[in-house]
Amino acid sequence: MRVDLLTCGWTTHPGAVARRGGGLRSVRFPALVAAVHHPTGVILYDTGYAPRVQRAVGRGVDRVYGGLLPVHVTPQETALAQLAALGVAAVDVTTIVLSHLHADHLGGLHDFPAARIVLDPAAVTAMRTARGLDRLSRGWLPALLPEDVTDRVLDPADLPRADVDLRPVTAHARVLTPEADVAVVPLPGHSDEHLGLLVRTGGTDLLLLGDAVWHTRAVTHGELPHPVVSLITRDWAGYRRTVADLARLHRARPDLVLVPSHDTDAIAAARARLEGDPATIDPGDHP
Template sequence: MSATPSLTCYILDTGHCLAHEHHLIEGGARQEVACHSIVALIQHPEHGWLLWDAGYAPRMLDATARFPYRLYRWITPLRLRPELAAAAQLPRFGLTAADIGAVIVSHFHADHESGLLDFPTSRYVTLPEAYASIANLRGLAALRRGHLPALLPADFAARMTLLDRFTGPPLPELGPTCDYFGDGSLLLVRLPGHARGQMGMLANTTRGALFFVADSCWLARSVQTRRPPARITHFIADDPTQVQRTIDGLHAFAQARPDVLIVPSHCPETFRREVEPTPAA
Protein backbone atom coordinates (compact mmCIF):
# COMPACT_ATOMS: atom_id res chain seq x y z
CA MET A 1 0.00 0.00 0.00
CA SER A 2 1.41 3.39 -0.95
CA ALA A 3 1.93 6.10 1.67
CA THR A 4 -0.68 8.86 2.11
CA PRO A 5 0.58 12.02 0.36
CA SER A 6 1.39 15.06 2.48
CA LEU A 7 -0.36 18.28 1.50
CA THR A 8 1.15 21.74 1.66
CA CYS A 9 -1.09 23.92 3.83
CA TYR A 10 -1.11 27.65 4.56
CA ILE A 11 -3.68 28.98 7.02
CA LEU A 12 -4.67 32.54 6.11
CA ASP A 13 -6.49 35.30 7.98
CA THR A 14 -9.27 36.99 5.98
CA GLY A 15 -10.31 39.58 8.58
CA HIS A 16 -12.16 39.52 11.86
CA CYS A 17 -15.24 40.52 13.76
CA LEU A 18 -15.58 41.45 17.41
CA ALA A 19 -17.29 39.08 19.81
CA HIS A 20 -17.58 38.45 23.54
CA GLU A 21 -15.72 35.46 24.91
CA HIS A 22 -18.57 34.61 27.29
CA HIS A 23 -20.80 34.14 24.23
CA LEU A 24 -18.27 31.94 22.43
CA ILE A 25 -17.98 29.44 25.26
CA GLU A 26 -19.98 28.73 28.41
CA GLY A 27 -18.20 30.29 31.38
CA GLY A 28 -15.93 32.41 29.15
CA ALA A 29 -14.46 35.74 30.28
CA ARG A 30 -16.50 38.93 29.96
CA GLN A 31 -14.12 40.43 27.46
CA GLU A 32 -14.18 41.37 23.81
CA VAL A 33 -12.14 39.17 21.48
CA ALA A 34 -11.20 39.32 17.81
CA CYS A 35 -12.68 36.38 15.92
CA HIS A 36 -10.66 35.99 12.75
CA SER A 37 -12.10 33.99 9.90
CA ILE A 38 -9.42 31.68 8.56
CA VAL A 39 -9.20 29.82 5.29
CA ALA A 40 -6.73 27.08 4.34
CA LEU A 41 -4.82 27.12 1.08
CA ILE A 42 -3.92 23.54 0.28
CA GLN A 43 -1.78 21.92 -2.39
CA HIS A 44 -1.98 18.26 -3.30
CA PRO A 45 1.28 17.10 -4.96
CA GLU A 46 -0.63 15.71 -7.99
CA HIS A 47 -4.03 17.40 -8.00
CA GLY A 48 -3.01 21.00 -7.36
CA TRP A 49 -4.54 23.71 -5.20
CA LEU A 50 -7.79 24.04 -3.33
CA LEU A 51 -9.20 26.35 -0.72
CA TRP A 52 -10.97 25.42 2.50
CA ASP A 53 -13.66 28.09 2.83
CA ALA A 54 -13.68 31.49 1.15
CA GLY A 55 -13.63 33.62 4.33
CA TYR A 56 -14.42 37.29 4.60
CA ALA A 57 -14.08 39.70 1.69
CA PRO A 58 -14.86 43.45 1.57
CA ARG A 59 -18.03 42.86 -0.47
CA MET A 60 -19.57 41.64 2.79
CA LEU A 61 -19.79 45.33 3.78
CA ASP A 62 -21.92 46.03 0.69
CA ALA A 63 -23.97 42.89 1.28
CA THR A 64 -24.80 44.09 4.80
CA ALA A 65 -25.35 47.77 3.94
CA ARG A 66 -29.15 47.57 4.01
CA PHE A 67 -31.83 45.99 6.17
CA PRO A 68 -32.47 43.28 6.99
CA TYR A 69 -28.89 42.20 6.24
CA ARG A 70 -27.43 45.09 8.23
CA LEU A 71 -28.48 43.23 11.40
CA TYR A 72 -25.62 40.82 10.67
CA ARG A 73 -23.12 43.66 11.09
CA TRP A 74 -24.73 44.78 14.32
CA ILE A 75 -24.36 41.31 15.78
CA THR A 76 -20.79 40.86 14.58
CA PRO A 77 -19.00 44.23 14.01
CA LEU A 78 -16.67 43.70 11.06
CA ARG A 79 -12.99 44.61 10.73
CA LEU A 80 -12.11 43.83 7.11
CA ARG A 81 -9.24 44.89 4.83
CA PRO A 82 -9.23 44.34 1.05
CA GLU A 83 -5.72 42.84 1.10
CA LEU A 84 -6.88 40.07 3.46
CA ALA A 85 -9.44 38.60 1.05
CA ALA A 86 -8.31 35.07 0.16
CA ALA A 87 -7.97 35.86 -3.56
CA ALA A 88 -5.93 39.01 -2.79
CA GLN A 89 -3.40 36.92 -0.86
CA LEU A 90 -2.79 34.39 -3.63
CA PRO A 91 -0.07 36.35 -5.51
CA ARG A 92 2.37 36.03 -2.59
CA PHE A 93 2.18 32.26 -3.13
CA GLY A 94 2.68 32.72 -6.88
CA LEU A 95 -0.98 31.91 -7.56
CA THR A 96 -4.10 33.44 -9.05
CA ALA A 97 -7.75 32.48 -8.54
CA ALA A 98 -7.55 30.41 -11.74
CA ASP A 99 -5.07 28.07 -9.99
CA ILE A 100 -7.62 27.13 -7.31
CA GLY A 101 -9.34 24.03 -8.64
CA ALA A 102 -11.95 23.88 -5.89
CA VAL A 103 -13.29 25.83 -2.96
CA ILE A 104 -14.68 23.55 -0.26
CA VAL A 105 -17.49 25.37 1.56
CA SER A 106 -17.74 24.18 5.18
CA HIS A 107 -21.16 25.83 5.56
CA PHE A 108 -23.09 28.78 4.15
CA HIS A 109 -22.48 31.48 6.74
CA ALA A 110 -21.40 34.87 5.44
CA ASP A 111 -17.99 34.77 7.17
CA HIS A 112 -17.18 31.61 5.15
CA GLU A 113 -18.76 32.55 1.82
CA SER A 114 -17.87 36.24 1.26
CA GLY A 115 -14.89 35.37 -0.96
CA LEU A 116 -16.73 32.89 -3.23
CA LEU A 117 -17.28 35.43 -6.02
CA ASP A 118 -13.50 35.88 -6.33
CA PHE A 119 -13.15 32.33 -7.71
CA PRO A 120 -15.06 32.46 -11.01
CA THR A 121 -13.61 29.24 -12.46
CA SER A 122 -13.30 27.01 -9.36
CA ARG A 123 -15.54 24.11 -8.45
CA TYR A 124 -17.56 24.67 -5.28
CA VAL A 125 -17.70 21.61 -3.05
CA THR A 126 -20.38 21.21 -0.41
CA LEU A 127 -22.96 18.85 1.07
CA PRO A 128 -26.37 18.51 -0.59
CA GLU A 129 -28.24 19.33 2.63
CA ALA A 130 -26.11 22.47 3.16
CA TYR A 131 -26.89 23.85 -0.29
CA ALA A 132 -30.56 22.85 -0.11
CA SER A 133 -30.94 24.69 3.20
CA ILE A 134 -30.07 28.09 1.70
CA ALA A 135 -30.53 27.83 -2.08
CA ASN A 136 -33.89 29.58 -2.27
CA LEU A 137 -33.73 31.83 0.78
CA ARG A 138 -33.94 35.63 0.64
CA GLY A 139 -34.30 38.44 3.17
CA LEU A 140 -34.89 37.57 6.82
CA ALA A 141 -35.23 33.84 6.08
CA ALA A 142 -31.66 33.84 4.66
CA LEU A 143 -30.34 36.05 7.44
CA ARG A 144 -31.76 33.72 10.09
CA ARG A 145 -29.51 31.04 8.62
CA GLY A 146 -26.49 33.39 8.60
CA HIS A 147 -26.50 33.42 4.81
CA LEU A 148 -26.31 36.51 2.59
CA PRO A 149 -27.71 35.70 -0.89
CA ALA A 150 -25.63 38.43 -2.59
CA LEU A 151 -22.46 36.49 -1.72
CA LEU A 152 -23.44 33.40 -3.70
CA PRO A 153 -22.20 33.44 -7.33
CA ALA A 154 -25.09 33.36 -9.85
CA ASP A 155 -23.61 30.22 -11.43
CA PHE A 156 -22.89 28.50 -8.10
CA ALA A 157 -25.22 25.58 -8.85
CA ALA A 158 -23.65 25.08 -12.29
CA ARG A 159 -20.16 24.81 -10.76
CA MET A 160 -20.93 22.95 -7.56
CA THR A 161 -20.06 19.40 -6.61
CA LEU A 162 -22.42 17.94 -4.02
CA LEU A 163 -20.65 15.29 -1.96
CA ASP A 164 -22.65 12.13 -1.50
CA ARG A 165 -20.06 9.32 -1.34
CA PHE A 166 -19.10 8.97 2.31
CA THR A 167 -17.25 5.70 1.84
CA GLY A 168 -13.86 6.79 3.23
CA PRO A 169 -12.36 5.56 6.49
CA PRO A 170 -14.62 6.49 9.42
CA LEU A 171 -13.21 8.84 12.07
CA PRO A 172 -13.42 7.75 15.71
CA GLU A 173 -16.75 8.98 17.17
CA LEU A 174 -17.52 11.13 14.13
CA GLY A 175 -18.50 8.59 11.51
CA PRO A 176 -17.96 8.07 7.79
CA THR A 177 -15.82 10.33 5.63
CA CYS A 178 -15.60 11.39 2.03
CA ASP A 179 -12.05 10.62 0.88
CA TYR A 180 -11.76 13.66 -1.40
CA PHE A 181 -8.67 12.63 -3.40
CA GLY A 182 -9.13 8.87 -2.87
CA ASP A 183 -5.70 8.56 -1.23
CA GLY A 184 -6.52 9.35 2.41
CA SER A 185 -4.84 12.77 2.34
CA LEU A 186 -8.05 14.81 2.73
CA LEU A 187 -11.09 13.44 4.54
CA LEU A 188 -14.36 15.36 4.78
CA VAL A 189 -16.78 14.55 7.57
CA ARG A 190 -20.22 15.77 8.62
CA LEU A 191 -20.15 17.98 11.75
CA PRO A 192 -23.84 18.79 12.27
CA GLY A 193 -25.40 21.21 14.74
CA HIS A 194 -24.01 24.68 14.07
CA ALA A 195 -25.34 24.93 10.50
CA ARG A 196 -27.24 22.52 8.29
CA GLY A 197 -24.77 20.30 6.42
CA GLN A 198 -21.63 21.68 8.06
CA MET A 199 -18.46 19.76 7.16
CA GLY A 200 -15.04 19.34 8.74
CA MET A 201 -11.82 18.53 6.90
CA LEU A 202 -9.01 16.32 8.20
CA ALA A 203 -5.89 17.05 6.18
CA ASN A 204 -2.61 15.12 6.22
CA THR A 205 -0.18 18.02 5.78
CA THR A 206 3.56 18.60 5.87
CA ARG A 207 2.96 20.42 9.18
CA GLY A 208 1.10 17.46 10.68
CA ALA A 209 -2.51 16.29 10.72
CA LEU A 210 -4.86 19.29 10.86
CA PHE A 211 -8.58 18.95 11.50
CA PHE A 212 -10.47 22.01 10.30
CA VAL A 213 -13.73 21.85 12.25
CA ALA A 214 -15.32 25.09 10.94
CA ASP A 215 -17.73 26.47 13.57
CA SER A 216 -18.37 23.20 15.46
CA CYS A 217 -16.90 25.23 18.28
CA TRP A 218 -15.53 28.77 18.33
CA LEU A 219 -12.69 28.07 20.74
CA ALA A 220 -10.44 25.00 20.63
CA ARG A 221 -10.83 24.69 24.38
CA SER A 222 -14.53 23.88 23.85
CA VAL A 223 -13.33 20.51 22.54
CA GLN A 224 -10.81 19.98 25.35
CA THR A 225 -13.35 20.82 28.07
CA ARG A 226 -16.57 19.71 26.25
CA ARG A 227 -18.00 23.16 26.94
CA PRO A 228 -20.40 24.46 24.27
CA PRO A 229 -21.02 28.05 23.19
CA ALA A 230 -23.24 30.05 25.57
CA ARG A 231 -27.01 29.57 25.37
CA ILE A 232 -27.48 33.03 23.90
CA THR A 233 -25.96 31.74 20.64
CA HIS A 234 -28.57 28.96 20.29
CA PHE A 235 -30.73 31.19 18.13
CA ILE A 236 -28.19 31.02 15.29
CA ALA A 237 -27.59 27.26 15.62
CA ASP A 238 -29.32 24.83 13.29
CA ASP A 239 -29.68 22.31 16.16
CA PRO A 240 -28.30 23.24 19.61
CA THR A 241 -28.57 19.67 20.94
CA GLN A 242 -26.51 18.45 18.03
CA VAL A 243 -23.92 21.22 18.66
CA GLN A 244 -23.15 19.56 22.01
CA ARG A 245 -23.10 16.06 20.46
CA THR A 246 -20.61 17.20 17.84
CA ILE A 247 -18.41 18.80 20.53
CA ASP A 248 -18.57 15.54 22.50
CA GLY A 249 -17.65 13.63 19.33
CA LEU A 250 -14.70 15.94 18.67
CA HIS A 251 -13.59 15.55 22.30
CA ALA A 252 -13.62 11.75 21.95
CA PHE A 253 -11.86 12.02 18.58
CA ALA A 254 -9.15 14.20 20.15
CA GLN A 255 -8.61 11.56 22.86
CA ALA A 256 -8.27 8.84 20.22
CA ARG A 257 -6.07 10.94 17.91
CA PRO A 258 -3.88 13.21 20.10
CA ASP A 259 -1.57 13.70 17.10
CA VAL A 260 -4.22 15.78 15.32
CA LEU A 261 -4.44 19.56 15.77
CA ILE A 262 -8.07 20.77 15.93
CA VAL A 263 -8.46 24.03 13.99
CA PRO A 264 -11.74 25.92 14.51
CA SER A 265 -12.31 28.73 12.00
CA HIS A 266 -12.38 31.54 14.57
CA CYS A 267 -10.42 30.45 17.68
CA PRO A 268 -8.17 33.37 18.78
CA GLU A 269 -5.70 31.02 20.50
CA THR A 270 -5.31 28.77 17.43
CA PHE A 271 -5.07 31.90 15.30
CA ARG A 272 -2.08 33.21 17.27
CA ARG A 273 -0.18 29.96 16.87
CA GLU A 274 -1.02 28.69 13.40
CA VAL A 275 -1.85 31.47 10.97
CA GLU A 276 0.53 32.90 8.34
CA PRO A 277 1.71 36.47 9.03
CA THR A 278 -0.78 38.80 7.31
CA PRO A 279 0.20 41.39 4.70
CA ALA A 280 0.99 44.76 6.33
CA ALA A 281 -1.89 47.24 6.56
Protein backbone atom coordinates (compact mmCIF):
# COMPACT_ATOMS: atom_id res chain seq x y z
CA MET A 1 0.00 0.00 0.00
CA ARG A 2 1.63 3.21 -1.16
CA VAL A 3 1.27 6.51 0.67
CA ASP A 4 2.04 9.86 -0.97
CA LEU A 5 2.59 12.89 1.23
CA LEU A 6 1.67 15.92 -0.89
CA THR A 7 2.18 19.58 -0.06
CA CYS A 8 -0.82 21.50 -1.40
CA GLY A 9 0.08 25.15 -0.86
CA TRP A 10 1.33 26.84 2.30
CA THR A 11 0.91 29.73 4.71
CA THR A 12 3.30 31.39 7.16
CA HIS A 13 3.51 31.93 10.91
CA PRO A 14 6.13 33.72 13.03
CA GLY A 15 8.53 30.97 14.16
CA ALA A 16 8.16 31.72 17.87
CA VAL A 17 4.37 31.50 17.64
CA ALA A 18 4.52 28.05 16.07
CA ARG A 19 7.10 26.69 18.51
CA ARG A 20 8.71 27.96 21.70
CA GLY A 21 12.32 28.74 20.73
CA GLY A 22 11.33 29.02 17.08
CA GLY A 23 12.85 32.49 16.63
CA LEU A 24 11.45 35.62 15.01
CA ARG A 25 11.72 34.50 11.42
CA SER A 26 8.54 33.60 9.65
CA VAL A 27 8.24 29.86 8.95
CA ARG A 28 6.35 28.12 6.18
CA PHE A 29 3.40 25.99 7.12
CA PRO A 30 2.91 23.48 4.29
CA ALA A 31 -0.65 22.20 3.81
CA LEU A 32 -0.24 18.42 3.93
CA VAL A 33 -2.48 16.01 2.07
CA ALA A 34 -1.79 12.29 2.53
CA ALA A 35 -2.98 10.02 -0.28
CA VAL A 36 -3.32 6.39 0.81
CA HIS A 37 -3.53 4.13 -2.24
CA HIS A 38 -5.58 1.39 -0.62
CA PRO A 39 -6.91 -1.63 -2.55
CA THR A 40 -10.45 -0.47 -1.73
CA GLY A 41 -9.87 3.02 -3.19
CA VAL A 42 -7.82 6.12 -2.58
CA ILE A 43 -8.20 7.56 0.93
CA LEU A 44 -7.19 11.19 1.48
CA TYR A 45 -6.27 12.68 4.80
CA ASP A 46 -7.22 16.34 4.36
CA THR A 47 -7.51 18.22 1.07
CA GLY A 48 -5.07 21.15 1.40
CA TYR A 49 -5.41 24.64 -0.01
CA ALA A 50 -6.94 25.46 -3.39
CA PRO A 51 -7.40 28.80 -5.20
CA ARG A 52 -11.01 28.93 -3.95
CA VAL A 53 -9.60 29.57 -0.45
CA GLN A 54 -7.86 32.70 -1.76
CA ARG A 55 -11.21 33.86 -3.17
CA ALA A 56 -13.01 33.07 0.11
CA VAL A 57 -10.58 35.13 2.21
CA GLY A 58 -10.83 38.08 -0.16
CA ARG A 59 -14.34 39.04 0.95
CA GLY A 60 -15.76 40.98 3.91
CA VAL A 61 -14.65 40.08 7.42
CA ASP A 62 -12.77 37.05 6.10
CA ARG A 63 -10.06 39.40 4.80
CA VAL A 64 -8.84 39.42 8.43
CA TYR A 65 -8.23 35.69 8.12
CA GLY A 66 -6.41 36.13 4.80
CA GLY A 67 -4.26 38.86 6.33
CA LEU A 68 -3.22 36.74 9.32
CA LEU A 69 -2.72 33.54 7.34
CA PRO A 70 -1.77 34.41 3.74
CA VAL A 71 -2.75 31.60 1.37
CA HIS A 72 -0.14 30.52 -1.17
CA VAL A 73 -1.29 27.97 -3.72
CA THR A 74 -1.24 27.59 -7.50
CA PRO A 75 -3.69 25.50 -9.57
CA GLN A 76 -0.87 22.97 -10.13
CA GLU A 77 -0.37 22.55 -6.37
CA THR A 78 -3.90 21.48 -5.52
CA ALA A 79 -4.50 17.91 -4.37
CA LEU A 80 -6.66 17.41 -7.48
CA ALA A 81 -3.82 18.43 -9.85
CA GLN A 82 -1.10 16.53 -7.99
CA LEU A 83 -3.21 13.37 -7.86
CA ALA A 84 -4.00 13.69 -11.59
CA ALA A 85 -0.24 13.80 -12.24
CA LEU A 86 0.00 10.50 -10.32
CA GLY A 87 -2.76 8.99 -12.47
CA VAL A 88 -5.49 9.32 -9.83
CA ALA A 89 -8.79 10.85 -10.98
CA ALA A 90 -11.12 12.69 -8.60
CA VAL A 91 -13.62 9.80 -8.74
CA ASP A 92 -10.92 7.34 -7.61
CA VAL A 93 -10.94 9.07 -4.22
CA THR A 94 -13.53 7.11 -2.26
CA THR A 95 -12.90 8.42 1.26
CA ILE A 96 -11.71 11.71 2.71
CA VAL A 97 -10.83 11.97 6.38
CA LEU A 98 -10.81 15.62 7.45
CA SER A 99 -8.59 16.31 10.43
CA HIS A 100 -10.78 19.37 11.08
CA LEU A 101 -12.54 22.18 9.26
CA HIS A 102 -9.84 24.86 8.88
CA ALA A 103 -9.22 26.14 5.36
CA ASP A 104 -5.75 24.62 4.93
CA HIS A 105 -7.31 21.17 5.46
CA LEU A 106 -10.72 21.70 3.87
CA GLY A 107 -9.84 23.85 0.82
CA GLY A 108 -9.80 21.08 -1.80
CA LEU A 109 -12.95 19.24 -0.66
CA HIS A 110 -15.11 20.55 -3.53
CA ASP A 111 -12.80 18.76 -6.00
CA PHE A 112 -13.76 15.23 -4.87
CA PRO A 113 -17.53 14.90 -5.27
CA ALA A 114 -17.62 11.09 -5.08
CA ALA A 115 -15.91 10.66 -1.74
CA ARG A 116 -17.55 9.97 1.59
CA ILE A 117 -16.32 12.41 4.23
CA VAL A 118 -15.25 11.10 7.63
CA LEU A 119 -15.98 13.85 10.13
CA ASP A 120 -18.12 14.50 13.20
CA PRO A 121 -21.45 15.74 11.73
CA ALA A 122 -21.86 18.08 14.71
CA ALA A 123 -18.86 20.05 13.44
CA VAL A 124 -20.58 20.63 10.09
CA THR A 125 -23.70 21.92 11.84
CA ALA A 126 -21.63 24.17 14.12
CA MET A 127 -19.72 25.62 11.16
CA ARG A 128 -22.85 26.27 9.12
CA THR A 129 -24.65 28.03 11.97
CA ALA A 130 -21.73 30.09 13.34
CA ARG A 131 -21.95 33.80 12.59
CA GLY A 132 -19.81 36.92 12.68
CA LEU A 133 -16.91 37.10 15.10
CA ASP A 134 -17.62 33.64 16.52
CA ARG A 135 -17.22 32.18 13.01
CA LEU A 136 -14.11 34.26 12.32
CA SER A 137 -12.47 33.38 15.64
CA ARG A 138 -13.00 29.72 14.96
CA GLY A 139 -11.34 30.06 11.54
CA TRP A 140 -14.34 28.79 9.60
CA LEU A 141 -15.13 29.53 5.95
CA PRO A 142 -18.44 27.71 5.26
CA ALA A 143 -18.18 28.38 1.50
CA LEU A 144 -15.55 25.62 1.42
CA LEU A 145 -18.18 23.00 2.36
CA PRO A 146 -19.90 21.29 -0.59
CA GLU A 147 -23.70 21.64 -0.67
CA ASP A 148 -24.21 17.90 -0.20
CA VAL A 149 -21.73 17.49 2.66
CA THR A 150 -24.41 16.33 5.11
CA ASP A 151 -25.39 13.44 2.82
CA ARG A 152 -21.78 12.33 2.47
CA VAL A 153 -20.59 12.62 6.06
CA LEU A 154 -19.67 9.44 7.87
CA ASP A 155 -19.56 9.85 11.65
CA PRO A 156 -16.36 8.25 12.98
CA ALA A 157 -18.36 7.11 16.03
CA ASP A 158 -20.31 4.77 13.69
CA LEU A 159 -17.17 2.96 12.51
CA PRO A 160 -16.00 -0.29 14.13
CA ARG A 161 -13.49 0.00 16.94
CA ALA A 162 -9.89 -0.64 15.92
CA ASP A 163 -7.88 -3.32 17.63
CA VAL A 164 -4.79 -1.13 18.06
CA ASP A 165 -3.20 0.07 21.26
CA LEU A 166 -2.53 3.80 21.03
CA ARG A 167 -2.95 4.47 24.73
CA PRO A 168 -2.77 6.93 26.37
CA VAL A 169 -3.73 8.89 23.24
CA THR A 170 -6.96 7.03 22.71
CA ALA A 171 -8.74 3.78 23.31
CA HIS A 172 -11.19 4.76 20.58
CA ALA A 173 -9.46 4.45 17.22
CA ARG A 174 -11.94 3.48 14.51
CA VAL A 175 -11.30 1.20 11.56
CA LEU A 176 -11.79 2.58 8.06
CA THR A 177 -10.88 -0.43 5.91
CA PRO A 178 -11.82 -4.14 5.97
CA GLU A 179 -8.14 -4.98 6.50
CA ALA A 180 -8.04 -2.64 9.54
CA ASP A 181 -4.84 -1.09 8.19
CA VAL A 182 -6.23 2.46 8.18
CA ALA A 183 -7.88 3.89 11.30
CA VAL A 184 -9.09 7.29 12.45
CA VAL A 185 -7.79 8.51 15.80
CA PRO A 186 -9.49 11.27 17.85
CA LEU A 187 -6.93 13.96 18.79
CA PRO A 188 -9.08 16.70 20.39
CA GLY A 189 -7.95 20.15 21.52
CA HIS A 190 -7.02 22.24 18.47
CA SER A 191 -10.69 21.77 17.59
CA ASP A 192 -13.46 19.57 19.00
CA GLU A 193 -13.71 17.29 15.97
CA HIS A 194 -9.99 16.90 15.35
CA LEU A 195 -8.96 13.50 13.92
CA GLY A 196 -5.62 11.86 13.22
CA LEU A 197 -5.10 8.94 10.88
CA LEU A 198 -3.16 5.75 11.54
CA VAL A 199 -1.83 4.06 8.38
CA ARG A 200 -0.11 0.68 8.61
CA THR A 201 1.61 0.05 5.28
CA GLY A 202 2.95 -3.33 6.30
CA GLY A 203 6.43 -1.89 6.77
CA THR A 204 5.81 1.44 8.45
CA ASP A 205 3.18 2.66 10.89
CA LEU A 206 2.37 6.32 10.26
CA LEU A 207 0.33 8.48 12.60
CA LEU A 208 -0.81 11.60 10.75
CA LEU A 209 -1.40 14.26 13.40
CA GLY A 210 -3.03 17.14 11.54
CA ASP A 211 -2.83 20.20 13.82
CA ALA A 212 -2.76 18.21 17.09
CA VAL A 213 0.80 19.53 17.12
CA TRP A 214 2.43 21.92 14.67
CA HIS A 215 5.93 20.57 15.16
CA THR A 216 7.29 17.16 16.18
CA ARG A 217 9.45 18.87 18.80
CA ALA A 218 6.26 19.61 20.74
CA VAL A 219 6.09 15.84 21.30
CA THR A 220 9.80 15.05 21.59
CA HIS A 221 11.02 18.18 23.46
CA GLY A 222 7.89 19.71 24.98
CA GLU A 223 8.20 22.82 22.76
CA LEU A 224 4.59 23.97 22.70
CA PRO A 225 3.38 26.94 20.62
CA HIS A 226 3.45 30.44 22.11
CA PRO A 227 0.66 30.91 24.71
CA VAL A 228 -1.04 33.37 22.31
CA VAL A 229 -2.08 30.30 20.31
CA SER A 230 -4.39 29.37 23.19
CA LEU A 231 -6.67 32.19 21.95
CA ILE A 232 -7.31 30.36 18.66
CA THR A 233 -7.28 26.87 20.17
CA ARG A 234 -10.71 25.47 20.91
CA ASP A 235 -9.71 23.71 24.15
CA TRP A 236 -6.21 24.63 25.35
CA ALA A 237 -6.24 22.18 28.30
CA GLY A 238 -7.39 19.42 25.94
CA TYR A 239 -4.73 20.43 23.41
CA ARG A 240 -1.98 20.18 26.03
CA ARG A 241 -3.35 16.85 27.23
CA THR A 242 -3.25 15.45 23.68
CA VAL A 243 0.37 16.65 23.24
CA ALA A 244 1.38 15.05 26.58
CA ASP A 245 -0.36 11.80 25.60
CA LEU A 246 1.41 11.81 22.23
CA ALA A 247 4.74 12.26 24.04
CA ARG A 248 4.01 9.19 26.17
CA LEU A 249 2.93 7.22 23.10
CA HIS A 250 6.14 8.27 21.32
CA ARG A 251 8.24 6.94 24.21
CA ALA A 252 6.34 3.65 24.17
CA ARG A 253 6.26 3.34 20.37
CA PRO A 254 9.36 5.09 18.94
CA ASP A 255 8.83 3.14 15.71
CA LEU A 256 5.58 5.01 15.04
CA VAL A 257 6.27 7.77 12.48
CA LEU A 258 4.54 10.97 13.68
CA VAL A 259 3.62 13.45 10.95
CA PRO A 260 2.25 16.87 11.95
CA SER A 261 0.58 18.48 8.91
CA HIS A 262 2.67 21.66 9.03
CA ASP A 263 6.15 20.37 9.98
CA THR A 264 8.31 20.50 6.84
CA ASP A 265 11.15 18.44 8.36
CA ALA A 266 8.84 15.74 9.71
CA ILE A 267 7.10 15.43 6.33
CA ALA A 268 10.48 15.08 4.55
CA ALA A 269 11.61 12.44 7.08
CA ALA A 270 8.36 10.51 6.66
CA ARG A 271 8.69 10.63 2.85
CA ALA A 272 12.24 9.25 3.12
CA ARG A 273 11.02 6.51 5.43
CA LEU A 274 8.23 5.57 3.03
CA GLU A 275 10.58 5.55 0.05
CA GLY A 276 12.77 2.99 1.79
CA ASP A 277 9.76 0.92 2.85
CA PRO A 278 9.37 -2.13 0.58
CA ALA A 279 5.68 -2.42 1.49
CA THR A 280 4.90 0.97 -0.03
CA ILE A 281 6.73 0.49 -3.34
CA ASP A 282 3.94 -0.32 -5.73
CA PRO A 283 4.90 -0.40 -9.41
CA GLY A 284 1.19 -0.38 -10.29
CA ASP A 285 1.04 3.13 -8.84
CA HIS A 286 -2.49 2.86 -7.51
CA PRO A 287 -5.39 0.41 -7.62
